[in-house]
Amino acid sequence: MRISPDQMVFWEYGFISLNLTIVTTWVLMLLLALGAWLITRNLKSEIKTSRWQNVLEMLVIMIRDQIKEVGLKKPEKYIGFIGTLFLFIAVSNLLTIVPWYEAPTGSLSTTAALAISVFIAVPVFGIADGGLKGYLRSYLQPNFIMLPFNIISEISRTLALAVRLFGNIMSGGLIATVLISIVPFFFPMIMSALGLLTGMIQAYIFAILATVYIAAATQDEKGIEGREVEGSE
């Protein structure tokens, strides 16, 4: 039984291997970019707008407001990163309703890549916002004794991000596969529906956690509360 789409390789040349994960990701990228381009190529700033534009605006505003709610005062600066995280994960999970589709998020490589992106993005945004000193000082909060724990936290949460998403999506797909082999009718459908829900929730959790980490790094007041959210996860 194939657990990860990584295992399905189309083409290989030494270190380089073109597997299903990468190909699916490309398709998703194409889908997202093309869809966005099709809708936004003739945007109107009139009072009356097209339905697709309304949907997109709703989506973008929702993401922006979520980021703002977590405590980042300039959501426009972070929406590119956080919004893309959410959209990519959400769409990739939603498409599990398509037959024979295998979500790239069900590959640990993909989730690790996303987690590493967050891991890198947090200090990048932190330094960009409060300078290198300001960012490094956040590791000494509330005092220097906490420095090793902060560093451990930083690494562990990255690991947690990657494994959580992978585990959820992979398990969803796996359960569906297993169920199909046992009870081919009806039950797999329920599991698929549950999988959709889980996928959406995971997309939200991943994006919101990333926001919380960035908020914490940018020394925002509400960012400290964000750490507590992490603790409860």
Add this chain to the structure above:
Amino acid sequence: MEINWFTVIAQIVNFLILVWLLKRFLYKPVLDAIDAREKKIASQLEDAATKKAEAKRDKDLFRQKNEAFDKERVAKMNAVHEQIDSEKQRLLEDVRKESTVLRSKFEQSLKQQEQEIVDRLKKKTKDAVFDIAKKTLSDLADVSLEQQVVTVFIEKIRNLDGASKTKFIDALKDNEGPITIKSVFDLSDSSKQELEKAMEKITEKQNDFRYELEPELVSGIKIETASYQLSWTIDSYLEALKKESIITKEKENAID
């Protein structure tokens, strides 16, 4: 559960590309459109507020003008009403006056007419009375009455007083030619003599007399010279009476 590190790197690159793509095609245009629309709406709202304020100002102005106009209209209406009332009063007064004048005129003319009728009636009555008296007396007149008349006439001459006497005497004295004595009937000789004697006594001179008949005198006697005449006849008596009654009547009218 293994990690393919090439896939990890590829996915990171893919993700970064996707970030760029979505930023380029999704977030930026959408947010820009939203901003533009918000700006547009804000400006439209501002514009609307300005227009509203303007409209309110215009409305206020209009209302003020309207109120002023109403006030003016009411005032003018009142003035016109007052004018009409006063004009009506004046016209009524005029009509009343005119009617009063006309009525008084009418009453006057009525009264006058009435008076005229009364007067005419009175006159006619009087005339009739006098005519009857005259007729009666002329019917009753005869020589003996004439005799009596002469006696009364002589008595009258004798009893003339003051200015009348002087005038009479002067007239007879200055008279040249005969004195005409007119009567209805032929006077008897004794009457003639008596008359002549009386005249002589007054005038203190011899007079020449001529006797004539005049039936219109009804009854009585008349002495005439060229410049004077004295008579005592029923006719003249009646005339005098009539004249007196007319004067009395006029006086009565004047009092009325």
